[in-house]
Amino acid sequence: MKKLLFILGFLILAGCGQSAEQPEEKEQAEEVSGDMEEKDVELSVETKEESGVVQITMTVKNNSDEEKNFEFSSGQKYEIIISDPNGAEVYKYSKGKMFTQALQYLTIPPGESKTYQETWDMKSAGSMQAGDYTVTAQFAGKAEGAKPLQEVKTFTVSE
Secondary structure (H helix, E strand, C coil): CHHHHHHHHHHHHHHHHHHHHHHHHHHHHHHHCCCHHHCCEEEEEEEEEECCEEEEEEEEEECCCCCEEEEECCCCCEEEEEECCCCCEEEECCCCCCCCCCCEEEEECCCCEEEEEEEEEHHHHCCCCCEEEEEEEEECCECCCCCCEEEEEEEEECC
16 A cells, blocks of 8 residues: 555656646747747837937837737846947946836737837946947847847947
8 A cells, every 4th residue: 555655646746847847848949939030020229329318219120910929027128238348338227127027018010119218328327438339239028939139239429
């Protein structure tokens, strides 16, 4: 009787262990699937610097014939990182911010787009040296069949 209970317990534990691996495998497959060469969905970034303030405009455009559904793991929709001419990070959008920890969704119909704007006051970084600064924008939404969206742009700060 003890042998039967032991075997039954073992089978239950073994069965539970297998089911935990399957969602993880599926999640990994979704992250690496997709072909952005077709540019079904694209991220464009525009920067405008005026009087020490940089206006950053990010647009996610659905160029496909089907709606695209994006899932966000938190309230953060994008990340922006600005680096100085030496490559040092001078601004990170998420630094010091807190975001809701809830799944959120966005649907972009065919041919439509979603635009986000962010303003960065360069004075917050202290004294700025003249030169080319790099803006790296990353869209946080994940869609089935699409790789992560990222765009890099530069803007010039003159003396």
